Amino acid sequence: MTAETATEKPTTHSVRAQRKAKARISEGKRQERKLGWLLCAPAAFVMIAVTAYPILYSVWLSFQRFDLKFPDQREFIGLGNYATVLTNEYWWTAFGITTLITVVTVAVELVLGMALAWIMFRTLVGRGLVRTAALIPYGIVTVVAAFSWKFAWTPDTGYLGNLFGEGAPLTERASSLAIIMLAEIWKTTPFMALLLMAGLALVPEDLLKAASMDGATGWQRFTKVMLPVMKPAILVALLFRTLDAFRVFDNIYVLTGGANNTSSVSMLAYNNLIRGLNLGIGSTMSVLIFIAVAIIAFIFVKLFGTAAPGSDEGGRR
Amino acid sequence: MTGAKWRWGFLDLVVIVFALIPVLWIASLSFKTPATITDGDFIPREWTLENYRNIFNTDQFVRALVNSIGIGLISTLVAVVLGTMAAYAIARLDFPGKKLLIGISLLIAMFPQVSLVSPLFEIERSIGLFDTWPGLILPYITFGLPLAIYTLSAFFRQIPWDLEKAAKMDGATQGEAFRRVIAPLAAPGVFTTAILVFIFCWNDFLFAISLTSTERSRTVPAALSFFQGASQFEDPTGAISAAAVIITIPIILFVLFFQRRIVSGLTSGAVKG
Amino acid sequence: MADIVLDKVTKAFPDGTLAVQEFNLEIADGEFVILVGPSGCGKSTTLNMIAGLEDISSGELRIDGQRVNDKAPRDRDIAMVFQSYALYPNMTVRENMAFPLKLAKLSREEIDRKVDEAAKVLELTALLDRKPANLSGGQRQRVAMGRAIVRSPKAFLMDEPLSNLDAKLRVQMRTVVSRLQKRLGTTTVYVTHDQTEAMTLGDRVVIMRAGAIQQVGEPQELYDHPNNLFVAGFIGSPSMNFLPATVSDGSLHTSLGDFPLGERLRSRLADVSGDLIVGIRPEHFEDASLIEDSIRQRGAEFEATADLVESMGSDKYVYFTVEGEKASAAELEELAADAGSGDLPSSGSNLVCRFSAESRVKEGDTARIWVNLDKIHLFDPSNGRNVTLHEGRSSGVSA
Ligand SMILES: Nc1ncnc2c1ncn2[C@@H]1O[C@H](COP(=O)(O)OP(=O)(O)OP(=O)(O)O)[C@@H](O)[C@H]1O
Ligand SMILES: [Mg+2]
Numbered sequence: 011m012t013a014e015t016a017t018e019k020p021t022t023h024s025v026r027a028q029r030k031a032k033a034r035i036s037e038g039k040r041q042e043r044k045l046g047w048l049l050c051a052p053a054a055f056v057m058i059a060v061t062a063y064p065i066l067y068s069v070w071l072s073f074q075r076f077d078l079k080f081p082d083q084r085e086f087i088g089l090g091n092y093a094t095v096l097t098n099e100y101w102w103t104a105f106g107i108t109t110l111i112t113v114v115t116v117a118v119e120l121v122l123g124m125a126l127a128w129i130m131f132r133t134l135v136g137r138g139l140v141r142t143a144a145l146i147p148y149g150i151v152t153v154v155a156a157f158s159w160k161f162a163w164t165p166d167t168g169y170l171g172n173l174f175g176e177g178a179p180l181t182e183r184a185s186s187l188a189i190i191m192l193a194e195i196w197k198t199t200p201f202m203a204l205l206l207m208a209g210l211a212l213v214p215e216d217l218l219k220a221a222s223m224d225g226a227t228g229w230q231r232f233t234k235v236m237l238p239v240m241k242p243a244i245l246v247a248l249l250f251r252t253l254d255a256f257r258v259f260d261n262i263y264v265l266t267g268g269a270n271n272t273s274s275v276s277m278l279a280y281n282n283l284i285r286g287l288n289l290g291i292g293s294t295m296s297v298l299i300f301i302a303v304a305i306i307a308f309i310f311v312k313l314f315g316t317a318a319p320g321s322d323e324g325g326r327r
Numbered sequence: 328m329t330g331a332k333w334r335w336g337f338l339d340l341v342v343i344v345f346a347l348i349p350v351l352w353i354a355s356l357s358f359k360t361p362a363t364i365t366d367g368d369f370i371p372r373e374w375t376l377e378n379y380r381n382i383f384n385t386d387q388f389v390r391a392l393v394n395s396i397g398i399g400l401i402s403t404l405v406a407v408v409l410g411t412m413a414a415y416a417i418a419r420l421d422f423p424g425k426k427l428l429i430g431i432s433l434l435i436a437m438f439p440q441v442s443l444v445s446p447l448f449e450i451e452r453s454i455g456l457f458d459t460w461p462g463l464i465l466p467y468i469t470f471g472l473p474l475a476i477y478t479l480s481a482f483f484r485q486i487p488w489d490l491e492k493a494a495k496m497d498g499a500t501q502g503e504a505f506r507r508v509i510a511p512l513a514a515p516g517v518f519t520t521a522i523l524v525f526i527f528c529w530n531d532f533l534f535a536i537s538l539t540s541t542e543r544s545r546t547v548p549a550a551l552s553f554f555q556g557a558s559q560f561e562d563p564t565g566a567i568s569a570a571a572v573i574i575t576i577p578i579i580l581f582v583l584f585f586q587r588r589i590v591s592g593l594t595s596g597a598v599k600g
Numbered sequence: 601m602a603d604i605v606l607d608k609v610t611k612a613f614p615d616g617t618l619a620v621q622e623f624n625l626e627i628a629d630g631e632f633v634i635l636v637g638p639s640g641c642g643k644s645t646t647l648n649m650i651a652g653l654e655d656i657s658s659g660e661l662r663i664d665g666q667r668v669n670d671k672a673p674r675d676r677d678i679a680m681v682f683q684s685y686a687l688y689p690n691m692t693v694r695e696n697m698a699f700p701l702k703l704a705k706l707s708r709e710e711i712d713r714k715v716d717e718a719a720k721v722l723e724l725t726a727l728l729d730r731k732p733a734n735l736s737g738g739q740r741q742r743v744a745m746g747r748a749i750v751r752s753p754k755a756f757l758m759d760e761p762l763s764n765l766d767a768k769l770r771v772q773m774r775t776v777v778s779r780l781q782k783r784l785g786t787t788t789v790y791v792t793h794d795q796t797e798a799m800t801l802g803d804r805v806v807i808m809r810a811g812a813i814q815q816v817g818e819p820q821e822l823y824d825h826p827n828n829l830f831v832a833g834f835i836g837s838p839s840m841n842f843l844p845a846t847v848s849d850g851s852l853h854t855s856l857g858d859f860p861l862g863e864r865l866r867s868r869l870a871d872v873s874g875d876l877i878v879g880i881r882p883e884h885f886e887d888a889s890l891i892e893d894s895i896r897q898r899g900a901e902f903e904a905t906a907d908l909v910e911s912m913g914s915d916k917y918v919y920f921t922v923e924g925e926k927a928s929a930a931e932l933e934e935l936a937a938d939a940g941s942g943d944l945p946s947s948g949s950n951l952v953c954r955f956s957a958e959s960r961v962k963e964g965d966t967a968r969i970w971v972n973l974d975k976i977h978l979f980d981p982s983n984g985r986n987v988t989l990h991e992g993r994s995s996g997v998s999a
Contacts (some may be wrong), residue, residue, distance in 0.1 A: 039421075039655065045501065046422030053413040053472050054428055061435050064446035071365040082369055129342055132337045141345045141586040142579055145522070146350055149578030151530050151548045154571040158353045161564065169352065169369040196349060201523065204480065208519040212485045242481035253437055260532070280441050289445070298440035303437040351866050421614075489686035495673040496680040497700035497747065507699075511690045 047192045071293035078287035101136035101278065101295070105302075107187070108274040112255040120244075120250060122195070123202030130203060131210045141207075148200035156264035159193045163265075183270045190272065193261045198254070202247050209243025210236070245314040249307060256303050275299050343426060350575070357568035364565055378569035382554075383500065390542045390571060391550035396577060398460055399528040402467035406524050407517060409468070410475025415505065418483035419491075431475075436473035444537045451538060458540045466534050471524040478523070482516030483509075518588040525581055528573070546576045601666040602754040602787055603629045604650060609659035611645050611811075619645040620811045622659070627789065636798045636834070637808035638938035643791040644683060646808075647757050650789060651680050663703045663754065674703075679748035683759040683791075685740045687722050687732040693719075693743050694728040714812045718750045721780065738769045742776070749780065755787040763793060770794075774801065795837045799823070807831050809934070829984035830931040832879050832977060838917065839935070840953045842927040845878040845978065852978075854878055855904040855924035855949070862973055868988050869978070876987070877927045879977040882917070885953035887961055888968040899972045904951070906965050916959055918967070920951040929981040 017197040072091055076084045095101050130141045147155070150205035163179050170179075179185040213236050226234060236246070266272045268281070275295060283292030354392050356364060359371045366372065382388045417425055448457070449467060456462035486509060494504035509515075535549035542550070551570055554563040603706040604627040610803040615885050622643040627633050634679065635643045650661060652673035661669055663751040668676055679700070694715055701711045719725045722742045732740055741761060748756055759969045761777070778801055781788050794799055798805050807822065807830070809995040815827040819835075826832035832840050847869055852859045864930045888901050891973045926949045953969060961967045978988045 043422040044497035046420040049412040055410040064443040068442040167365040493686035510630040
């Protein structure tokens with residue numbers, strides 16, 4: 011806050027000292043760098059060793075015509091696959107569906123997750139029980155959970171099948187999407203809640219007390235005191251949840267198999283890669299999904315500014 | 328006070344119902360006899376343990392359970408340790424390449440895993456990792472690390488760094504300061520991360536099905552897809568449900584064990600103001 | 601125990617902030633040195649460099665004659681009490697205090713003995729099994745202190761250790777610190793914001809401003825002979841009164857009136873002309889009716905209307921408003937900003953006088969006031985220098 015007072019007068023002096031400091035990195039700085047690299051090296055090494063080749067390979071494939079059913083026709087076609095995918099109606103339908111699912115589920119999960127986190131964190135009775143129970147949905151193998159939903163919503167075999175009168179909900183588009191979203195929300199709200207609860211644990215009690223002494227209402231305490239402190243945790247939760255939601259796959263795969271125009275972009279990629287063996291088109295879709303997700307991530311990180319990991323401010327105090 | 332307790336009790340109940348009804352549905356399916364499994368009743372009319380008996384009679388399931396637990400624990404441990412180291416460096420130290428590491432880990436978290444499976448399969452085949460524990464552990468660590476790094480560095484940012492300075496003044500090396508002062512305070516973050524990473528490994532289907540071929544390393548979610556009913560013509564729904572119930576138990580234990588470490592006020596009293 | 605020498609120590613942060621520049625100081629073995637200055641002037645940074653928590657950008661730091669610039673904190677054998685107490689929240693009071701000893705790999709018995717001893721000195725014995733969260737501010741402060749003294753280090757560094765305590769506790773802890781230091785005889789560098797701590801605790805006081813030393817000396821010396829406007833305004837509470845002034849025809853023209861220049865001032869002002877700032881401490885005013893004739897001619901008299909009278913029992917503070925220009929200089933603005941009184945709306949200058957308790961002056965009265973001309977200081981507004989000082993006395997000026 012008083013940086014100016016320190017530098018305002020002896021300008022030439024300060025400039026000189028600064029230059030000196032830059033030219034010769036001090037012993038301590040060098041040690042700090044070394045330690046930083048040392049600590050990050052193992053993580054960086056594993057991540058790069060495992061994914062560098064696969065990622066580069068699939069980017070490479072996205073520039074090729076490469077269908078395992080017709081391996082002889084393999085050739086480099088530049089952005090040809092991208093043109094094919096981006097002019098394809100199915101792709102855009104899937105893209106719209108995916109966006110819809112992402113926006114709705116993440117928004118609902120954020121609100122529900124916050125409430126859930128609050129309950130898990132604050133409850134006076136049966137804390138361990140609530141925390142554990144709330145996390146079970148996330149712990150259940152997705153495919154099995156999805157399967158049980160499907161079973162439950164199928165008329166005659168499930169308890170929910172006849173909830174809305176006659177007709178099978180999973181054979182109509184709107185109700186199918188609603189069920190897919192419900193299954194997603196049920197399954198991953200606990201993920202959100204757990205991360206947010208961890209953020210809640212960081213809010214100092216004193217701060218809340220001070221705020222209530224200052225006459226803040228419950229809602230003000232929440233928005234003015236807790237949210238700012240929880241910002242990093244919220245960012246992580248939102249970021250990773252959105253990345254995941256945009257790649258929604260398991261639930262759709264089991265619940266509708268993509269029927270009635272309920273495919274997500276990941277379903278399309280999967281269908282091309284694994285089922286259709288069209289590696290070129292499939293890889294192109296993967297890269298496009300990656301780009302879409304990267305844009306979302308970029309927006310979040312910008313929105314959260316200095317709360318993002320590794321931003322210079324705030325971390326080193 | 329009791330009024331508040333009742334209110335909380337009610338909220339707890341809402342949460343538990345919301346979370347558990349679908350789970351109970353799975354449990355219900357697992358207790359139904361083959362004849363009644365498609366009757367649509369929430370509570371079984373005829374109870375049976377046949378499904379459980381069946382899955383435990385095949386070595387396949389037991390073996391898969393062992394694989395899942397082993398692979399899950401090892402991956403979680405390694406990912407949390409490596410993630411903690413990196414997150415500490417990111418939150419605390421100034422070094423070139425920091426942003427790059429953050430970027431790379433986000434990139435890995437973002438790339439659709441579907442398209443990475445085939446190249447990974449090729450690599451593992453050629454270096455003999457295919458269908459081994461390390462063959463699954465390595466990708467799990469890799470895909471668990473970004474989440475671990477992000478979660479943990481959000482935590483480390485909140486720790487009062489005067490404590491580390493104080494420890495250094497008290498004669499601690501950087502390592503000792505970290506181990507004895509900083510790490511205990513980061514516990515909520517570490518355990519949150521551990522829970523999330525473990526669940527990720529435990530639930531993964533994609534890698535499990537593509538990078539294993541025998542029961543040597545096949546984990547439960549993959550093994551489930553090979554389930555048959557008791558006879559070839561029987562529907563495996565009951566068996567799958569029973570297996571799903573069984574494999575949820577370790578998760579419950581894991582969460583029960585670690586959730587108590589997620590508490591507030593760990594740093595209170597450390598610094599004034 | 602050790603002597604500490606800072607030789608042209610400079611700190612430039614990577615962002616270019618020059619927090620400390622060419623800091624020269626020799627601290628003798630067993631000495632208690634105080635660092636004071638406004639917020640952000642580089643006190644903590646200086647302390648951190650001595651501790652080894654910040655790198656020294658240039659210059660040399662010697663402890664016991666040995667260059668320690670590149671030594672890690674743990675190899676310097678110095679203890680520090682932090683501005684935030686920095687207690688380990690996960691450890692009990694006992695564990696907090698035992699921590700440095702454990703790291704030094706002392707035996708259990710020895711650790712227990714030393715911790716108990718320190719706890720006794722600081723009256724913490726009853727609290728040994730509590731966690732920091734369950735302690736009062738003063739108790740936390742003592743634990744922080746205890747952690748520093750248990751291992752009998754070569755030197756103590758304390759960064760505003762009392763700044764968060766209430767006034768009474770602060771007075772109490774001040775004597776604890778003072779007694780402790782005398783008893784242990786350990787070299788101590790103590791950072792504070794607080795006037796009284798600065799004046800009462802230390803053997804010597806170092807006044808800093810914007811990263812540079814303004815003056816070093818014993819407290820009384822700084823009070824009586826401030827090198828410059830900044831030191832004059834910083835030391836003393838209530839602080840020195842400043843008014844604009846000019847010199848001509850052997851007299852000093854101020855908004856209080858024209859005062860004759862005595863022999864002392866005339867000789868110092870030989871080569872000075874133009875605008876000046878006159879500085880007068882509150883106690884160098886007196887109710888004119890109480891002045892004995894024998895000393896009356898050492899000063900001059902003027903009249904003003906009292907705005908406010910505060911009776912302290914032992915004496916009275918009387919506040920006047922003096923019409924006319926305010927004294928203005930960069931230093932004064934900075935001091936006002938630091939004191940938080942930067943923009944008090946007022947038409948003239950405020951004057952604070954300390955009268956003896958017998959004075960009958962009441963609010964609204966027009967009082968006749970005597971000012972002791974032997975004690976006034978004159979400053980050059982352009983550079984803040986005290987032009988009334990003997991040249992030889994000005995040590996450590998930054999000009
Ligand atoms: N890491 C840093 N990077 C850049 N500038 C810094 C850093 N730390 C401190 N400064 C700046 O250095 C100057 C001196 O800071 P320092 O903490 O020493 O002040 P201080 O005298 O202890 O103040 P206070 O009385 O408020 O504690 C300030 O202007 C501050 O903004
Ligand atoms: Mg400070």
